[in-house]
Amino acid sequence: xxxxxxxxxxxxxxxxxxxxxxxxxxxxxxxxxxxxxxxxxxxxxxxxxxxxxxxxxxxxxxxxxxxxxxxxxxxxxxxxxxxxxxxxxxxxxxxxxxxxxxxxxxxxxxxxxxxxxxxxxxxxxxxxxxxxxxxxxxxxx
Numbered sequence: 508x509x510x511x512x513x514x515x516x517x518x519x520x521x522x523x524x525x526x527x528x529x530x531x532x533x534x535x536x537x538x539x540x541x542x543x544x545x546x547x548x549x550x551x552x553x554x555x556x557x558x559x560x561x562x563x564x565x566x567x568x569x570x571x572x573x574x575x576x577x578x579x580x581x582x583x584x585x586x587x588x589x590x591x592x593x594x595x596x597x598x599x600x601x602x603x604x605x606x607x608x609x610x611x612x613x614x615x616x617x618x619x620x621x622x623x624x625x626x627x628x629x630x631x632x633x634x635x636x637x638x639x640x641x642x643x644x645x646x647x648x
Contacts, residue, residue, distance in 0.1 A: 517626035524619035531611030539609075579605050586617050593624040 546557045562572045583602040590598035595617070604613035 514626055517622055520622045521619055524615045528612050528615035531609050535609035579610055582614055589621055593621055595620055
């Protein structure tokens with residue numbers, strides 16, 4: 508088996524997350540635009556009312572909607588923890604972006620940024636500790 512590049516896995520994961528984000532944005536954006544166009548006569552507030560009514564219209568849609576809301580909460584907690592660990596700024600934007608854009612898009616973008624941080628941490632050498640001051644012996648009495 509030939510040796511692989513040390514960071515090939517990072518590049519693969521970054522590409523995969525970017526593809527998920529792009530496809531998720533395209534698919535969910537297309538569905539959102541179609542919904543808005545179909546309900547445009549109701550105005551912005553009416554579109555939101557129609558969406559929430561449709562999302563909670565029957566038990567099947569309630570099940571899916573509740574599942575997504577719970578997944579969003581769990582992933583939000585995960586994102587906060589990972590953002591602190593990897594010093595990712597503006598984690599709130601990824602969490603708020605889930606209902607605003609789509610969970611698949613915002614979470615994939617977060618994972619992309621996270622993987623870039625992990626890859627950068629691997630390639631950046633760890634800081635060397637400052638040399639310790641020489642110990643001074645106190646005279647014995």
